[in-house]
Amino acid sequence: MEGKVRFHIFVSGRVQGIFFRENTKKKAQKLRITGWVRNLPDGRVEAVLEGEKDKIEELVNWAKKGPVFAKVDGLEVMPEECQGEFDNFEIRCD
DSSP states (O other): OTTEEEEEEEEEEEOSSSSHHHHHHHHHHHTTOEEEEEEOTTSOEEEEEEEEHHHHHHHHHHHTTOSTTOEEEEEEEEEEOOOOOOSSEEEOOO
16 A cells, blocks of 8 residues: 555535536546545535545545536545555445
């Protein structure tokens, strides 16, 4: 896991129903980030991201605005210990 980081993020605002998860997945795949993204019942989007620090920071900076129809009101970012448990990036529906 050397050189890799893991961030757990929560995005609030108008972030559901506007393809936030799909755009996050596309951006993560382009940046070679692994992990997952999902909608939460309270209207937020949650994601776990693993990859190279500069790539993760790029995705986190993108998440501050999100896709074109998003209105991000808040972004909570929590660094965690990198686990290396993901092979790809997926949208979760749980």
